[in-house]
Amino acid sequence: MPFADIGVARIDHHRTVRQGLPEAVYGPGKSPEACVAIVEELLTNGSGPVLVTRTTDDQRKALHAAHKDMHESGSLVSWRHADPVAVGSVAVITAGTADAPVANEVDGVLAAHGRTVDRISDVGVAGIHRLLGEVDRIVAADVAIVVAGMEGALASVVGGLCAAPVVAVPTSVGYGSGLDGVTALLSMQSSCAAGVTVVGIDNGYGAAVAALRLLGAMDQ
Secondary structure, three states: OOEEEOOOOEEEOOHHHHHOOOOOEEOOOOOHHHHHHHHHHHHHHOOOOEEEEOOOHHHHHHHHHHOOOOEEEOOEEEEOOOOOOOOOEEEEEEOOHHHHHHHHHHHHHHHHOOOEEEEEOOOOHHHHHHHHOOHHHHHHOOEEEEEEOOOOOHHHHHHHHOOOOEEEEEOOOOOHHHHHHHHHHHHHHOOOOOOOEEOOOOOHHHHHHHHHHHHHHHHO
16 A cells, blocks of 8 residues: 655555545644645645644644645644535534534534534533524434533433434543543443444544544445
8 A cells, every 4th residue: 555755754645545535644743844744745645635633833833834725623724625515414513612622623624525514502401402492403414423521411412312323522621520521431432322423532533534434425
């Protein structure tokens, strides 16, 4: 399988062939110069959207200086977005405004791949009437992604309201016994709404990719 060894990284140009989606760049641990070199290789010799996740201010400044056509969604940056796909929508639902950074990562990944996102924010179970007022939007989606910290109950509630696949993202938002997202993670994994899929804590990228794979299977 071909890859490009550029010194700071070995770029997997055949990721799309094997998995249907191109490689994304994980920002933490990389210098701004390394990020620029990797993105340059992906833009020059790769295909499809180019994404860098969890970037710092310094990384974003360097990347924007090198490639001005950069899109930003929170700490995720991207280039060469896919054309919009006419079918297949995703509802991205957050329990609270504190969950927005993770949801922004979800939105950015989906938008880069041409998917329609319906963002439904701040509808956690502490004020469940807020969620019930958005049921029509939730059931209209082909996939629902639920982003929630604290006790993570929102995923179970959404899983009980709609027939679409539900991907749950526990976040590290919460107080003491929230254990930096572990409580939400275990709660989501224990959901009585059967079939809720759960990714790792704060893993908005992973949730978006799960949704893209589900939509890809539907497209076929």
